[in-house]
Amino acid sequence: MSQIDHIVISPYAVFVIETKNYSGWIFGSEDSEYWVQSFRKKKVRFRNPIKQNWGHVYALQEALPEYKRVPFHSIIVFTGSGLLKNVNTTTDVTYDNHLYDTIIGYEEDIENITAEDMELIANKLKEITITDEIAREQHIKQIRSNIENTQTKIRAMICPKCGGTLAKRSGPYGEFYGCSSYPKCRYKTKLGSPN
Numbered sequence: 001m002s003q004i005d006h007i008v009i010s011p012y013a014v015f016v017i018e019t020k021n022y023s024g025w026i027f028g029s030e031d032s033e034y035w036v037q038s039f040r041k042k043k044v045r046f047r048n049p050i051k052q053n054w055g056h057v058y059a060l061q062e063a064l065p066e067y068k069r070v071p072f073h074s075i076i077v078f079t080g081s082g083l084l085k086n087v088n089t090t091t092d093v094t095y096d097n098h099l100y101d102t103i104i105g106y107e108e109d110i111e112n113i114t115a116e117d118m119e120l121i122a123n124k125l126k127e128i129t130i131t132d133e134i135a136r137e138q139h140i141k142q143i144r145s146n147i148e149n150t151q152t153k154i155r156a157m158i159c160p161k162c163g164g165t166l167a168k169r170s171g172p173y174g175e176f177y178g179c180s181s182y183p184k185c186r187y188k189t190k191l192g193s194p195n
């Protein structure tokens with residue numbers, strides 16, 4: 001199962017678009033395992049979106065075996081207020097307001113996909129999406145039931161991570177529940193918003 005953000009079918013190529021909504025400064029390279037978001041003096045790692053999107057491109061190519069000759073291009077789009085600081089990549093990494101230009105930049109490859117093929121690809125993808133909708137519903141149900149289980153445990157003051165007991169604590173950002181097995185288990189949750 002693959003969750004692709006957006007697909008654009010053009011006469012030049014099929015574009016597989018991964019969108020990221022991040023603030024702060026973004027650092028990353030083509031091949032590293034993780035990229036870094038630097039925000040309010042904190043550094044947070046996230047999975048290299050280029051590598052993540054290659055998985056999506058691969059899944060899409062597998063789903064469209066009759067279009068092996070069609071080029072698939074990966075584009076990573078940042079939609080938040082994040083600034084790409086030191087991002088050196090061969091894959092397109094851009095901002096949402098440059099997405100159109102990025103796609104149009106491929107227009108010299110205009111002969112690649114005929115209008116008929118564009119429609120066939122679109123229809124094939126619609127079919128796949130419909131089947132996936134049932135799977136997606138089950139997936140959402142599973143997530144909901146996990147959240148419910150977690151909430152039930154927290155109400156009973158049981159740590160959802162290790163099964164230990166939770167204790168009310170207070171820190172610089174207010175009151176929270178923390179696992180009494182700390183530091184062995186670092187689970188904590190804000191009062192009223194378990195996650």
Ligand SMILES: [Zn+2]
Binds near residue numbers: 162181185186187
């Ligand atoms: Zn615990």
